[in-house]
């Protein structure tokens with residue numbers, strides 16, 4: 001494995017050739033400046049050997065197997081690090097979430113991995129499928145990474161792409177964090193990375209970003225970088241700003257962020273999440289309606305069990321509408337324009 005990685009510098013290919021696990025961890029140095037440790041399939045840690053700056057950064061991708069742009073983006077950064085084109089200044093952990101689903105070209109194999117964090121993998125039927133087992137492993141890797149030192153700023157960007165087109169192409173979900181102010185610096189970092197829209201979640205979830213936010217005090221986000229396309233069919237020019245800012249971050253280069261002002265970004269508050277209660281759940285609007293499309297009060301959004309589900313506030317926008325989820329899971333997130341949240 002070590003020889004293959006040193007020769008090809010293609011960590012994604014090595015991961016996809018061994019989707020369940022690697023036989024054993026391995027590591028090596030790049031020159032005298034970087035330690036590389038491969039903990040498992042899809043799990044690679046870069047640490048500066050000399051001056052370590054003050055941020056511990058997790059970049060995850062491929063939690064959903066068909067969301068390929070972030071996978072290509074991360075593999076490109078990993079390749080540049082392995083080829084010594086760029087050097088980490090911060091401890092940086094890359095996670096390729098669901099290699100089996102990536103091989104399959106599908107969002108999930110058995111179960112949506114991004115509903116299985118914060119211990120959800122072991123509830124109900126328990127560790128009965130590879131996604132549950134992998135979610136538990138990913139939690140242990142994040143735990144090992146963040147707990148290795150105290151005092152650093154912890155950051156986790158969980159990179160995704162959305163099933164439909166969006167009125168705001170790139171957007172981030174800020175997990176619910178009661179008692180902790182939202183970070184102006186993070187919002188402006190996202191803006192510089194081309195992610196100009198932020199949704200503030202209103203309740204705990206079992207997503208990967210909420211896990212890191214809640215358990216490690218991380219500045220964690222789910223980040224949607226555009227629309228889903230098959231591997232190799234992404235227009236990577238659309239990710240230049242994102243790639244540049246992630247590279248600056250992990251290399252400890254100057255971020256040159258603008259000062260925060262709410263009018264420089266689009267801010268939305270999650271007002272409710274509509275979960276599926278019955279198999280016959282269906283939306284009334286067309287399947288090509290974009291994320292962030294607004295509907296007026298009273299509009300019938302969906303029907304289920306003979307009942308109408310209506311817009312409740314003056315105007316609500318939809319994000320991630322998906323009727324084809326298991327009963328009990330989220331069909332859509334409803335948004336209102338955010339009321340100046342506590343951003344510091």
Ligand SMILES: O=C(O)CCC(=O)N[C@@H](CCC(=O)O)C(=O)O
Pocket residue numbers: 064114115160161162163164173205207209222320321322
């Ligand atoms: O486009 C869609 O319908 C889903 C895109 C996606 O995978 N989004 C994440 C958001 C996670 C969060 O709410 O933080 C997901 O559904 O897991």
Ligand SMILES: [Zn+2]
Pocket residue numbers: 063064067160161
């Ligand atoms: Zn996703």
